[in-house]
Amino acid sequence: MNRPRWEHFAHASDIGVRGIGETKESAFEQAALAAIAVMTDVAAVRADEEIRAACHAPDDALLLVDWINAVVFAVATRKMLFGRFEVRLDGPRLRGKMWGEKIDIDRHQPCVEIKGATCTEARVFRDKRGAWIAQCVVDV
Amino acid sequence: MDTARFIHKSEYEWMLPPSGAMRVPVVIYASEELMREMDEKVREQAVNVAMLPGIQRASFAMPDAHWGYGFPIGGVAAFDADQGGVVSAGGVGFDISCGVRALRTGLTRAGIARALKPLADELSRAIPAGVGSTGRVHLSLAEMDHMLTGGARWAVKEGYGTPRDLEHSEEQGCIAGAEPDHVSAHAKARQQDEMGTLGSGNHYLEVQEVAEIYDDSIARTYGLQPGGIIVSIHCGSRGLGHQIGTDFLKKMIISAAAHGFVLPERELACAPIHSPTGRQYLGAMRAGINCALANRQILTHLTRKAFATVFPGAELTLLYDVSHNTCKVEEHFVGGERKQLYVHRKGATRAFGPGHPGVPQAWREAGQPVLIGGSMGTCSYILAGTLESENLAFSSAVHGAGRAMSRHQALHHWQGRQIVDELAGRGILIRCRSMRGVAEEAPAAYKDVSAVVDAADRAGLARKIAKLLPVICIKG
Structure with missing residues (x-):
């Protein structure tokens, strides 16, 4: 059983975000949570308001980068943080939903903003156990 | 990095001759110790840059070079458009025109001692910093386009500063050739509430004391004296620049095949x-x-207002404003011929030498001020451009220390409160809304900026003029 989860991996000056799941969609959702966790404690974010995003890219790695950038854009323009994600994939297209709330500086203690998702270490693949992995480095 | 691959041309110059698809050599300026500590990725990325069409003279790396995105951070590369030369979004970076500006205050360390805390509090109130902060200047789309073509000149016209500021700024505060029509709606949306904000991460506003002078004559010209108080502001183009980088990175990746480019790394x-x-x-x-x-x-204007509250009558004058993530059209000599080149500096500072027409009149004889930021708790430096830097690396120098430890590792090593208390014990006041942010930015998570600056000085890239120590740090 590949329990959905996320983790960070080390990069010299920035941070790697990695989502792991039973499906590619789940790995993308977890990667988005990993990106939010760069900024704050995900558990402290209430999933109050729904925001939608759509992405399109010629391959999975670029689609993941696009998706994380869609999350970064929503954080930057809506001044929100997100605690839950839902992703639907259809070939080169992604439709995503994210649930979150306005940034509360005192409660969320956001530490750093993400400038953008990069193609460094950007990969979407299945590991030996059959789990889907979606990962890239984000520039902070 | 394995130095055995390089020809050790002089104490601070290491050269990798062209091989395979490389069109030019790689040249790294660094001490042997910095070379050994440098990531192997710097060599790999500098070699990749050396393969790009139209590159001139060499693919250069500065003493603070580290693993970047396509180009190494600390990389300098110049391209001739008429020889098929390229422009690269990765070679400029996500934070377009991130840079440092330094203001002289006319105050001294002894003179501000009585009001350090009120000054720190006032600056913290005045400067929007950190994730989720918004500026007090909100732009309509039409105003945004005026700002994007006018730069600091637009800001001064709007009342944020004086014409004298522009004289002491790179490009006199405004670069020609900006085309707001090619900036996406997404990029403009990200900027609407972010004018006059510091950002986060390694961005900061510091009140600093001139702790040491290395060149009396140039320091006098720059108006620097021991004990003098300087304000340094390190930040960039905020959400707009980040989004332009994101948009064009994707466009360039997709169009690479059509241009016949085979990319060893997508971010190239x-x-x-x-x-x-x-x-x-x-x-x-x-x-x-x-x-x-x-x-x-705008941040300069807010800083002046904050100082005026605590020290009425203090006059903050701009020493210089210089960026370290840019691609600029400049004239340089290649093989004895003067050429117009597109010079990428990713994590590298332009450093024009004495007499260069691009240096403000007041500093032209001394050379351009080169502003090198540290991390909170460590020192910063002011250097001056040299004549020999033109021949070394298209008049370029270092930009800062660079991280020695990932954010991830830093979080395991330090707690924010502990760092704030330790620095307070050394007389350095930190204002930051996120203690996790402070931990990730722990001074010891960065390399030794002094070693990097010494290497730049000894290599001849720029000349050390003054060392600054932090007194107050407003952390993004």
């Missing part, structure tokens, strides 16, 4: 300067440069 994505994508990126990137210049100008 670039476009011929003489191509629609290349021209569009240059127009958008210059708009990003103007956004950064306007942003630092």
